[in-house]
Amino acid sequence: MDAAVSTLMAVALASLLAPAPAPAGEAPEHSHASHSVLPGDAPASDRSLYQLDEPWTDANARAVTLGSFRGSPVLLVLFYGTCDSVCPVIVRDLQKVEALLPEADRARTKFVLVTIDPAVDTPERLHEYAAKHGLDPARWSLLHGRPDQVRVLANVLGIRYRPTGTGQYSHTIRITVLDRDGRIAGHEDGLARPLEPIVAKVSALLAQ
Amino acid sequence: MVRVPGGLYGPFQQVEGEAPTRVAAFWLDVRPVTNAEFLAFVEAQPRWRRTQASRLFVDDAYLAAWAGDLALGTAAPPEAPVTYVSWFASDAYCRARDKRLPTEAEWELAAAPPDEDAAARAEAEARVLAMSAAPRSPLPPAGAMPPNAYGVRDLHGVIWEWVADWNASLAASDSRRDRDRTLEEVCGGAAVGAADPKRYATFLRFAFRTTLQATYALQSLGFRCARSLPWTLPSPP
Numbered sequence: 001m002d003a004a005v006s007t008l009m010a011v012a013l014a015s016l017l018a019p020a021p022a023p024a025g026e027a028p029e030h031s032h033a034s035h036s037v038l039p040g041d042a043p044a045s046d047r048s049l050y051q052l053d054e055p056w057t058d059a060n061a062r063a064v065t066l067g068s069f070r071g072s073p074v075l076l077v078l079f080y081g082t083c084d085s086v087c088p089v090i091v092r093d094l095q096k097v098e099a100l101l102p103e104a105d106r107a108r109t110k111f112v113l114v115t116i117d118p119a120v121d122t123p124e125r126l127h128e129y130a131a132k133h134g135l136d137p138a139r140w141s142l143l144h145g146r147p148d149q150v151r152v153l154a155n156v157l158g159i160r161y162r163p164t165g166t167g168q169y170s171h172t173i174r175i176t177v178l179d180r181d182g183r184i185a186g187h188e189d190g191l192a193r194p195l196e197p198i199v200a201k202v203s204a205l206l207a208q
Numbered sequence: 209m210v211r212v213p214g215g216l217y218g219p220f221q222q223v224e225g226e227a228p229t230r231v232a233a234f235w236l237d238v239r240p241v242t243n244a245e246f247l248a249f250v251e252a253q254p255r256w257r258r259t260q261a262s263r264l265f266v267d268d269a270y271l272a273a274w275a276g277d278l279a280l281g282t283a284a285p286p287e288a289p290v291t292y293v294s295w296f297a298s299d300a301y302c303r304a305r306d307k308r309l310p311t312e313a314e315w316e317l318a319a320a321p322p323d324e325d326a327a328a329r330a331e332a333e334a335r336v337l338a339m340s341a342a343p344r345s346p347l348p349p350a351g352a353m354p355p356n357a358y359g360v361r362d363l364h365g366v367i368w369e370w371v372a373d374w375n376a377s378l379a380a381s382d383s384r385r386d387r388d389r390t391l392e393e394v395c396g397g398a399a400v401g402a403a404d405p406k407r408y409a410t411f412l413r414f415a416f417r418t419t420l421q422a423t424y425a426l427q428s429l430g431f432r433c434a435r436s437l438p439w440t441l442p443s444p445p
Binding site: 049151152158162165 | 263
């Protein structure tokens with residue numbers, strides 16, 4: 001947290017946020033102005049992650065809200081670009097899921113990677129990462145946010161992480177599946193897990 | 209708030225190869241946030257009232273000690289620390305005041321002034337152990353404990369407190385989960401152990417943090433806020 005925090009409005013959950021500009025070329029969402037006050041819009045039982053309506057920056061330097069993924073099942077992972085051991089395996093696992101999905105389902109599924117190291121993984125770096133790993137921007141979004149914003153998302157997902165002080169992180173290894181309304185539909189932890197259950201879950205969410 | 213000097217924080221929970229963190233000086237609330245203060249917050253922010261708060265951000269025990277959305281009742285004295293608040297609610301409260309939660313490093317630095325004598329340290333540890341064994345109910349007014357060398361009160365033996373990065377506490381297993389999390393699932397967690405097992409109260413705090421989820425609202429868990437420098441303490445009117 002630095003001095004810039006003091007110039008920001010109260011952020012995260014309890015704040016009224018300025019509407020994010022709609023990314024060019026995407027279908028416009030419902031106006032943020034109409035739901036900038038949550039009471040009545042967000043009943044206590046609402047478990048959609050799309051209540052987190054602060055914008056992120058994607059690998060193309062565009063403002064993106066999580067709610068822009070509404071309508072698609074989402075496979076969501078927290079990662080960092082300089083992770084040299086586990087994260088590449090998780091990304092490969094996601095790519096395997098992508099390949100295993102039937103073509104029609106694949107086209108309607110989103111793969112979202114959020115960096116826990118925003119100081120290093122700038123949008124430019126994320127762009128390089130996506131290109132290096134051949135991540136199709138039609139389906140893959142790599143997101144950059146403020147450290148506190150990432151912390152909130154991690155806490156919603158139940159994911160832990162800590163910097164080791166040498167640029168690396170210890171972190172929960174998890175793929176979270178969101179349904180088409182942004183609610184957590186399940187998650188898979190750890191490495192060397194079978195991927196078919198994830199594929200099946202995504203297809204089931206699309207069939208609903 | 210008081211200004212806490214910075215320092216080097218060697219995490220109590222040592223992960224193999226982990227380097228100490230340099231912590232900059234910061235402002236810290238002298239005492240935990242009270243029921244009265246939190247009531248003013250939810251009066252202004254209906255989405256954080258007990259019956260309206262999203263279950264993404266609180267669990268069913270949120271503000272359980274209160275009599276109602278906007279009524280404290282006899283189990284929640286106005287000047288006592290507010291408890292039964294989730295991390296999300298605590299974080300939102302601090303941000304609404306242009307503050308933030310302290311980090312684990314900041315909190316632990318504030319709780320262990322270097323020139324504190326061994327007797328004071330031992331007495332603080334004893335209070336934490338007593339609190340862990342038998343949480344106090346109802347809680348005394350916030351700020352009732354004498355200040356430590358930094359002028360901060362109530363860090364030991366009143367309540368447990370949320371920190372901004374509580375979820376940086378990792379463990380090889382977590383008894384609150386329905387299954388153990390293996391080290392395989394924690395990228396980079398080669399060897400996790402306590403730096404000084406004799407500091408049992410500190411160990412308790414760390415162990416406690418590993419059992420938490422951000423939505424948890426617990427009887428003995430409250431919070432206080434911090435603020436980064438540069439910032440000038442407002443002059444009294």
